[in-house]
Amino acid sequence: MYSMRKISGIEKFVHPAVIHQTLVKEDSRNVEIWMQTSQPGKPTPTHYHSGEEILIVLKGTGWCQVDGKQIDFGPNSVLTVPAYTPHKICTTGDEEMQAIAVLETPVEIFNRAGEPIQLPWPYGKTPGTLEPTPSEVS
Amino acid sequence: MYSMRKISGIEKFVHPAVIHQTLVKEDSRNVEIWMQTSQPGKPTPTHYHSGEEILIVLKGTGWCQVDGKQIDFGPNSVLTVPAYTPHKICTTGDEEMQAIAVLETPVEIFNRAGEPIQLPWPYGKTPGTLEPTPSEVS
Numbered sequence: 382m383y384s385m386r387k388i389s390g391i392e393k394f395v396h397p398a399v400i401h402q403t404l405v406k407e408d409s410r411n412v413e414i415w416m417q418t419s420q421p422g423k424p425t426p427t428h429y430h431s432g433e434e435i436l437i438v439l440k441g442t443g444w445c446q447v448d449g450k451q452i453d454f455g456p457n458s459v460l461t462v463p464a465y466t467p468h469k470i471c472t473t474g475d476e477e478m479q480a481i482a483v484l485e486t487p488v489e490i491f492n493r494a495g496e497p498i499q500l501p502w503p504y505g506k507t508p509g510t511l512e513p514t515p516s517e518v519s
Numbered sequence: 520m521y522s523m524r525k526i527s528g529i530e531k532f533v534h535p536a537v538i539h540q541t542l543v544k545e546d547s548r549n550v551e552i553w554m555q556t557s558q559p560g561k562p563t564p565t566h567y568h569s570g571e572e573i574l575i576v577l578k579g580t581g582w583c584q585v586d587g588k589q590i591d592f593g594p595n596s597v598l599t600v601p602a603y604t605p606h607k608i609c610t611t612g613d614e615e616m617q618a619i620a621v622l623e624t625p626v627e628i629f630n631r632a633g634e635p636i637q638l639p640w641p642y643g644k645t646p647g648t649l650e651p652t653p654s655e656v657s
Contacts, residue, residue, distance in 0.1 A: 383585045383604060388595040405573055408599040411549050411623050414573060435543055435552065437619060439577070447521045457526040461546040466521060481575060483621055485549050 384408050388416060398423035404481070415482040419443075424471035427493045429464075432485025436460040436470075441478030445470045467493060522546050526554060536561035542619070553620040557581075562609035565631045567602075570623025574598040574608075579616030583608045605631060 386404075394401040398420050405414040419441075427446075436445075438458045444451050445460055447468045454460060462468050464485065472478040492498050524542075532539040536558050543552040557579075565584075574583075576596045582589050583598055585606045592598060600606050602623065610616040630636050 382599070383601060383606075384597075384599045385583065385590045385592050386597050387593070388597060391597075404575065404597045405599060409571060409573060411571070412573070412621060414575070414597070414621065433547060433549070435547060435550070437542065437552070445523065452523045454523050455525070459522075459524050459526060459529075459542045459552075461520070461522045461543060463521060468521075481619065483550060483552065 382408060391416075409486070411486055413484045413486055413488050415484070417478075417480055417482060419470075419472045419478045419480070421472045421474055421476070421478075425469050426498075427467050427469045428498065429467045429491055430462075430484065431464055431487065431489040431491075433464050434462045434485075435483040436462075437481040437483070439479045439481065441472055441476045441480075442474045443470060443472045443478050520546060529554075547624070549624055551622045551624055551626050553622070555616075555618055555620060557608075557610045557616045557618070559610045559612055559614070559616075563607045564636075565605050565607045566636065567605045567629055568600075568622065569602055569625065569627040569629075571602050572600045572623075573621040574600075575619040575621070577617045577619065579610055579614045579618075580612045581608060581610045581616050 388402065388404065391402045391404060400418040402416040403413065404416055405412065421441075436459070438454055438456055438460070440456050442453070442455045444453045445462070445468055446452075447462060447466060452460075453473075490498050526540065526542065529540045529542060538556040540554040541551065542554055543550065559579075574597070576592055576594055576598070578594050580591070580593045582591045583600070583606055584590075585600060585604060590598075591611075628636050
């Protein structure tokens with residue numbers, strides 16, 4: 382269905398480390414699109430998706446670890462992470478990172494153990510297996 | 520394949536009414552993603568795609584005509600246009616419009632007559648059937 386919506390009018394899910402908005406879901410037959418604003422120093426757990434993920438970084442800096450390699454990125458960058466590829470992402474510096482994520486549907490997310498998990502990450506909210514371990518944070 | 524690239528390093532196709540960059544193509548199995556900066560007062564021809572199109576407007580204002588209805592939009596808006604839906608888009612005001620377009624692949628574009636055409640629109644470059652007609656512009 383044709384639609385136009387203002388991002389300011391889309392519900393914001395405010396979590397300790399990330400503000401999440403779902404920009405597109407029902408209106409697409411092949412992607413979900415998210416807007417996320419992430420705080421520095423709070424890496425995601427290592428996770429993978431059943432579909433590919435594309436991240437368009439509008440503001441801020443960070444790193445992404447894939448296959449044991451860490452790649453730093455700044456604002457105005459595009460990252461692509463193929464399906465079933467474990468990765469983790471962290472915002473660095475003093476600024477928040479604002480990024481648009483384009484995710485192939487259906488969006489299914491798994492932790493390193495292959496257990497399904499859901500975004501946004503429950504930082505500081507539900508301590509447990511979803512929290513980054515000290516070795517992941519370091 | 521995992522990749523990270525800076526948008527500033529991606530080739531720019533500079534045309535009279537639009538600057539086009541293909542942010543993602545080979546690295547995705549279901550979308551192409553474009554960054555486009557469009558000048559005011561130059562509507563696209565009426566056209567449709569074989570896949571859906573999602574436009575995330577970062578800067579500027581404009582309108583989109585779909586099914587004979589015109590919807591105005593400002594910066595920080597999300598438009599979704601389903602596959603095979605004729606539409607045209609115009610930047611308004613004094614500012615350029617900057618938008619990210621997420622297109623379902625394969626990206627095939629057709630004019631009102633159902634003839635395949637290619638983006639970016641050749642404004643002022645190849646006068647002919649691809650130019651907006653006076654009735655389309657008005």
